[in-house]
Amino acid sequence: xxxxxxxxxxxxxxxxxxxxxxxxxxxxxxxxxxxHRDLNGAVFFQSDSIxxxxxxxxxxxxxxxxxxxxxxxxxxxxxxxPEFSLGLKSTDDLQEPYASLFSNSWEETKRMLENxxxxxxxxxxxxxxxxxxSNSCVxxxxxxxxxxxxFMLSGSNFDQSKYLNLLSGI
Amino acid sequence: MLTKLEKDNLYHLIVAVIGDDATVKIxxxxxxxxxxxxxxxxxxxxxKCNSNMRKLIVDLSSSGSLATKGWLKKLLxxxxxxxxxxxxxxxxxxxxxxxxxxxxxxxxxI
Numbered sequence: 001x002x003x004x005x006x007x008x009x010x011x012x013x014x015x016x017x018x019x020x021x022x023x024x025x026x027x028x029x030x031x032x033x034x035x036h037r038d039l040n041g042a043v044f045f046q047s048d049s050i051x052x053x054x055x056x057x058x059x060x061x062x063x064x065x066x067x068x069x070x071x072x073x074x075x076x077x078x079x080x081x082p083e084f085s086l087g088l089k090s091t092d093d094l095q096e097p098y099a100s101l102f103s104n105s106w107e108e109t110k111r112m113l114e115n116x117x118x119x120x121x122x123x124x125x126x127x128x129x130x131x132x133x134s135n136s137c138v139x140x141x142x143x144x145x146x147x148x149x150x151f152m153l154s155g156s157n158f159d160q161s162k163y164l165n166l167l168s169g170i
Numbered sequence: 171m172l173t174k175l176e177k178d179n180l181y182h183l184i185v186a187v188i189g190d191d192a193t194v195k196i197x198x199x200x201x202x203x204x205x206x207x208x209x210x211x212x213x214x215x216x217x218k219c220n221s222n223m224r225k226l227i228v229d230l231s232s233s234g235s236l237a238t239k240g241w242l243k244k245l246l247x248x249x250x251x252x253x254x255x256x257x258x259x260x261x262x263x264x265x266x267x268x269x270x271x272x273x274x275x276x277x278x279x280i
Contacts, residue, residue, distance in 0.1 A: 045280055046193055047273040053280065061273045063266060070265050085264065097262075105264040107218040112270070138270070152266050156274065 021169075024050055026062045029143040030151040033169040034060075038162075058158045060166065065140075066149040073098065078150050082129035082140030085109070086118050109138060123168060130167065137163050141170060176246040177201045179253045183246075184209060184275060186253075187220065188261055188268045197279040203243070204278040210242040212271045219263035 021033040026049065034042075034052065041055030051061035067076060073095070083089035084102040086109065091099040110116065113133030121128045130139040137158060141151040153170070155163040172180070181198040185191075213220060245253070261268060 043280060045276060047276045048191075048193075048269040051273050051277070053277055059273065059277050061270070063269050065266060085266065100262060101264050104218040104262045105267045108263050108267050111214070111216055111218075152269075154270055154273070156270075 024052070024062065026050070026151060027064050027149060029146065029149075030062070030064070030141060030170055032060070032062055032153065032166060034166065056157075058162075059156045060158070060163075061154050061156075063152045063154075064149050065152055078147050079127075079142050079144075081150055082127075082142060085140060086129055086131050088118065088120070088129070112136070113138065123170075126170070128167065130164075132160055132163070135160075139167055172201055172203070172206070172246070175250060176243075179246045179250050180206060180209060180242075182253050183213075183242075187212065188271060191272060193276055194272060197276050200279040202279065205275060206243050206246070208271070208274045208278050210239070213242065219261050219267060221262060 020036040022036060022039060024032045024034065026032070038054055043053045045051050045053065047061065049061065049063045051059060053059045065078070065081060067074070067078070070081075072078075072081075076098075080089060084091055084094070085105055087106040091102045094102065109131060113131055113136055116131035116133040116137075118129065118131045121130075125144045127142040127144060128139060129141075130137055135158065136154070136156040137160065138152065138154040141153065143150075151170070153167060155166075177198050180201050181195065184194060
């Protein structure tokens, strides 16, 4: 729960080239910047963590993932979590129940996103794994400078280019 | 518009699937037809997260008409005692999947 203490930092960047943005800080390593132009009529709400519903009905949600929250076995390499979760790596070498939990989760993600395309990219120190369906996406971000936690971002009813733009600012 | 009984039944069903949650509990007062649709999708027999869901729903539903959209709304009206006793034996997916459903459920009730 240590990461659930969320700071919403308002940073007005007048006079700068960057558009004014509100920052949701999920951890020192994962901060989502939302342009102010998108915040008119938006609602911030708490579920497992902070989520934002925009005026067009799209919803953005973030979640810090660590060993504790997923009850992963000691020594589990969190950097592999995205690859197991998105079907990029076989779970055959994992013990139960972890193998089934990951493979079932991938099947459920495919069902929820209607057979999404999965991409892997790099932005600075961060590896970004993204699965996007027709109107929803889920991403897992790994900061290569630490393995204590990773980050999940999900967007539902989202324009894909808008989602990917938000993702690139993390 | 859901009755209080339907909202309570829906909440108990959510707890049985993805566990208790303070936020979902608070928002149960504003559960509505959109919430029912989301939970019905979460309980889909196609989901790998609920391997015993098909048998459970057949047991609960007198007609066993799983394929018909809207089955959950019917179930919420007539099976309150049964719903409170059901045991889905755990959710077979990661917390991150549960979290996405939980967010959708809360969002539907805002």
